[in-house]
Amino acid sequence: MKDVIYVTGHKNPDTDSICSAIAYAELKNKIGSKTAIPIRLGEPSRETQFALDYFNAQAPELMPTLKCQVSDLTFDNTAPISSEISLKMAWSIMNKSNVKTLPIVNENGNLKGIASVSNITSTYMDIWDNNILAKSNTTIENILDTLSAKTVFLNEENPKFPGKIVVAAMQPSSAEEHIEEGDIVICGDRKDAQATIIDSKASLMIVAGNHKVSDEIISKAKEAHTSIISTPYDSFTTSRLIVQSIPISYVMNTENIVSFRTSDLVEDIKDVMLNTRYRSYPVIDENENVVGSISRYHLISQSKKKVILVDHNEKSQTVDGLEDAEILEIIDHHRIGGMQTGNPIYFRNQPVGCTGTIVASMFFEHGIRPSKKAAGLLCSAIISDTLLFRSPTTTDTDREMLKRLCEIAGINAEDYASEMFKAGTSLDGKTVEEIFNTDYKIFTIGGKKIGVSQVSTMDLEGFEKYKAEMLEYMNQKTDSENFDILLLLLTDIIKEGSLAFVTGTDKDLVGKTFNVTFKDNSAYLPGVLSRKKQVIPPITNTIEAL
Template structure:
């Protein structure tokens, strides 16, 4: 069985985050016996959607958490049973599968009850009612199966039992005195007793010891409507076994059944298990169908989800529940932050313009050629993160990788970049909230909570009427979410600069960081294009200088 590994970028994913995850998943699948799955932690932006459409690549699956869920556990794959199977069959299934619980389902495979060993045991010990077969709706088929019986004469295949169980161990006269029409009678090979049973219109006669009825008895049975079976068991064993033909539906638990969904989190069901203390619990899927059972043992042997992080190594930017997962690798080009791991891992961090540059390098270093589609995605991510090398984060390595990849993808870099930026930077028909959260990252710098959003555009005029609403949104977010400082970077791709909008109690940090005077809620900074290299470091230095 292949190990499933989730490869994910950061929250509010940008193009590099999405493309690097898809590309690295292809690399891992080509080089190992794995099922590497690229995933995303939020909606893709317009630029990324354009790129995925351009190269014909599906949007990665959205996940909200990597906390361990029931679906991650190796549950007992106990096949659910039909409600009309006999107790004997249920017991045999339990012994065969070493199971103490059987889920019972209806004709649509939906859970309708639970049969446990205690249910079966109670039926053996507590049932003294000789009308139990009639009350439980036992079928002739169940009786034949339970007693390993053979048909001698069957009056009605759909026989509805309505009488009591009688063991005719006495003489004919005594037997006659206790029989009533419709009874189920167990008897031996005495023909005089058999005759009485048939003439009293029993609904079913069971002959023990593998004996069969004479032709005379069979003829009488046809007239009276009495079915006849022959079992290899003796009278005592037959009497003991026949109640095991009761359908499981008669003894199963129906009310207040506690079951778990595959999407339930292990940390939540653990507490429920401790409170209820059942041996096992049915597991159902999103459609209500039973998949198997789970017990406390499965929680001990739980498997943590395996993840690889790309384009980030900061906990606040990563997937929810990361502390419950097993981080295998980190591929990034940002500052080293605060993610901790329990074991040594492969951590590759390089001062290049794009994580996709590193992923491309990994392909070529291992003598592996990325597919044409993935090469195209890597090209687009490098162009996006470096603003086609206008960003100060750009390096010669980025340029070298873009050249090699563009040849594989068969694209003209300049014309593709223009088309990509045009599709991705238009602000028309977009809300302030969408623009702000398109690429919003949270940082903790010397115990101060800092939020920085950035959007690159060729459409500055399209933002003019949004300024007031953007500042209101930032002020509200700073108060409600406890940010000391929030910065929104509106980066002009054509001019090569950014206007910084600020909010929060510590907005003077921006003035200190860039040695400018804030006369309003924003300031334009020429040649400032990179959040990572040109904004975070000076703000960090400004915070440190306050100490």
């Protein structure tokens, strides 16, 4: 979609990332002219899902990349056509829409074939056949429309025309030799010729010149089951036009069709276009319906997606394809990580415990009361990121915003926090990969690649059964992704400390930072609750002091 702004948190989203994106999108929709849509870059954690369910909120759409897609291009929105329409109608649509190719669909709107100008012209140049109406199984509606004709008599509601096309420009006695049962015969106003046509059991008699047909001939036609129509065109023009009444399905191409989906990346379809020589390609949406067609020249019309980043500002943590998008704003409470933009942007970075606190402040600064849902989600974000004010990152602003938001959401912070933490910290049924990636971020500090995962739990002892498998997973990840330090923090918000597991060639730097000895790659870090304030800054200081 071109006229929207996407609001996204970071990869491996936590509660603050998702809830702040939803709430900030609500604020932007109340104060802005464009539509803001929250998106996510990963699956919600159990804690986040609890918050979403509690306040009847839907998880944002999963959008793992912002690279330009076909849907971001201004392609031809020509409506697809039915396979039953005539060549004349298809040609008219092409001229009106100034296109050379039309997608053909079935009754469900799904792609059935492609018709091009060459398909239509070949009907005249390459495959002239006076039995073409019978072979194509054309309808009386197509014939009437093509010849601008009117019905004089129809033998049945949907008559069939099994014979060849004949022009009765001869004496009746000679015509008898050329007309066979079931033929389609074009004639003028001679009654003797018309009578001969009917006696020969033609399936359809086309009277050229808009001549009136006598009651006698009509009565005779009814007995012989010969349909009669009248056209204003002369015999020559009628004989030329009638071929255009065949259905487009008779000449359309149904083999080796190359089509693209609205979700396809532009960089991928470029390669396909380079290796094929078609004039245009059908575009299909997520429901398998044809929504238009695209040509090479449409590739220059791509428009960058517009995006607002919340709860992060480091490239390693953000959505893939950000280089193809336009960053409008960044709302964050972390360190500034060197994100570059092409234009000046609105960047709000505050030393508070949660991005949700900043978003709540912006609601009130604009004199706008957040909805109960948005207030509840912002409460969840603040409680989660500040660990209900146990985190050292907590500020008075966090406390003030949570109090105001709880009144709007109609919740008690202590009671709600207890329910949310209980739901979110259970590790049962999770794989070590799921546990590690619950809230995982990558940092580059002093040229060293460092990954830090933080998982809140109220049951450190229960993690013992995962320890060996987790260390194996971390060692494999360290080797395959070239980490200097890979750190997992199991944070107990009640005991106010974290059990740390570390791997990597520089893992001793972690022990030096916290003045602890790691035994079997693990150690307990009392009082350490915040990755942002108590882990990354001291590790940075240690590395810089080397």
